[in-house]
Amino acid sequence: MRWLYLYFPSLQLDQLAVQYPAQPMALACPKRHQLLGVNSLAAAAGVKVGQSVATAVLLCRELQLFSPEPARVKQLLQQLAERLYQVTADLALQPPDALLIRVSSMLKLYPDPARYWQQLQLQLADCPYQYLAAAGQTPLAAKLLARSGQAELYLTPAAEQAKLALCPLTASDLPAASIEQLARLGIRQLGPLLALPAAELARRFSQDVLQYLAALTGRVLQLPQFYRPRLQFNRELQLHYEITESPQLLKPLQPLLQQLQQFLRRANLLCQRLQLTLQFRQHSPLPLQIRARAGEACAANWQQLLSLHLAQLQLPEPVYALQLAATDYVPDQRASCNLLAQRSQPLSKAQLLSVLVARLGEQAVVTPLLSLSHWPEAESSASTLAALPALNAALCYQLRPILQLPKALPLTEAVTLLSGAERLEQLCWQSGTLLQRDYYLARTEQGQLWWVYRTPQQQWYLQGWFS
Incomplete structure (x- = not known):
């Protein structure tokens, strides 16, 4: 059984790089004032993980510091899982920064593993995240190869064992106390540890070491809990800068609407209502309800309805963050359109009503009863x-x-x-x-x-x- 481990070492910094291109950045622990992660521009200036904030600022005056956001990183990992779920079946989240994929279940659909890997790469091509990928006979073997920096995908069992033997124990899931104990004995790589007799390991080390080695070598198989997507769309976005005019909110909303369109089409659903929540510094959050009478999946149509709502909105103060949530799903049972038909189609009755309500308001549009x-x-x-x-x-x-x-x-x-x-x-x-x-x-x-x-x-x- 083959497993693939995708390791994303800097999810939050890679996401911030989209908002702040060509900017040295680092993650800093608020309590210890110590760097937890740096991007390539900061590393080129001599900034390293583990340095104090004061030292890092002296080395790079343009350095931007951010606090870690575990909830945000978890959401990014969830979005990656939703994207890859379109081409692979058995997928497991490995918080906080990795995904584990069972390859063997997909080889009936992709007899050539290289073609399967190409499909995964296509899904990750337009993502701004760096990743390391490694394959192994067991989940822990693939994880250890990826986290030790050895991006190997097509290894024979013998070559895999040779690569694992060179992996440092600091990249493993062994307890820190056991790693320190092994280092005092001169064992810092996996190879010498595997060479020790089982009786010696049981006598000198804790049960955690034996259980880890058994799972690593495949003597005990530990299946992860596989991911199943939820029929729920909820996205948050921190703006690059505060926005004071409501029509200007359409531009940052465009990528969120594209994500909504992909989500709805993958699930073959239509959405009848969106809730856009505007976040302010001092004022309480402002929720906006946007309705599509018969349901809608197209990002362009949702953008038109949003523009009508935002054109009439007066902001109490600048907006610094957005939240877009979709509710009221219905199955997409629309008939398929003619491929030879003209692209410009008139609005349907439900679309026309949605536009009228967005422009005039709910109370201004009435119908006979x-x-x-x-x-x-x-x-x-x-x-x-x-x-x-x-x-x-x-x-x-x-x-x-x-x-x-x-x-x-x-x-x-x-x-x-x-x-x-x-x-x-x-x-x-x-x-x-x-x-x-x-x-x-x-x-x-x-x-x-x-x-x-x-x-x-x-x-x-x-x-x-x-x-």
């Missing part, structure tokens, strides 16, 4: 889209015009009756009078279809028009 009353003046009303209930099919009458007058008008033109009478009655409980009407489908001399009625007094009125 049927009620339980059979009386024409009371059977329909206007409702906002946000409060629109599910329509009952039993309320949809067969012979009703789309355009109805709120108050009937006297009929002044000659018409031809096309249907029999439909009698409607309503008893007024206050006065005791009975209202009675006979409704007909009628056609005018110009060919228009009208809905008219006659009262018991033989008076004719116009109630509405058919389209």
Whole structure:
């Protein structure tokens, strides 16, 4: 069984390098004032891991210092796992900075391991993260080769054992006390440790050393917990600089919307609502709700809706961070489009409603709503889209015009009756009078279809028009 270990030694610094290109940077422990990581530009200036902050600043005056963010690094590792999950099945997170992949389960799909490795590289090609990759017969063997800097992928079992023998014990998962004890005996590499008899190891060292060597050599197999993606999209972004005008937020939102589009298309889902949360220094966070009536996956369409919302927004103070979360998922059951059709397609009804709501607001867009009353003046009303209930099919009458007058008008033109009478009655409980009407489908001399009625007094009125 072959395993592949992907080691990302500087996830946070590589992510910061996108925001601050050509800038020496380092991670510093806030309590001990000691450097935990440096980028290549800082290393070229003589800055090293383990130095004090004061020494590092003296060596490089342009050095930018950042505090470690474990939650941010965990999120970056999660995003890498989501990306690689598209081409590989058995994948395990190795916090805080690595991924473990079981290669043997994918060799039926990729008989050539080199082709499989190319597919993984394609997924990592547009990522800004440095990584080291190593393969081994066991998970711990692949991990030890990667963390010791030996990026080996196609080793024979004999060559792998030779490479492992040269690995320093400081790169292993042995307890620090055991590593120090072995160093006092002159054992600093794995080879001399493996050469010791098992009885000698059991007598002189702790049980942790024996268990580690058993897992490393494959005598005991420890399967990791494999990763399964969650159907949840939630991304945070620290801005390069504070933004004071709301329309300027569209530019940093573009990569987040592209990630949303990839997430939805991989899961064959549509999203009906986005929540954009703006973070301020002093003011409380400001959440914005952006809706797509029938669901949307395209980043360009979400960007259009966001631009309409942001154009009307007044920021209380500059924004320094963003959070974009997707909710209300529905399956993507849209019919496939014609490949020969023109690219410019008109907006659908649901897209048009989403644009109108984004521009005018929820309360400004209303739709007709049927009620339980059979009386024409009371059977329909206007409702906002946000409060629109599910329509009952039993309320949809067969012979009703789309355009109805709120108050009937006297009929002044000659018409031809096309249907029999439909009698409607309503008893007024206050006065005791009975209202009675006979409704007909009628056609005018110009060919228009009208809905008219006659009262018991033989008076004719116009109630509405058919389209």
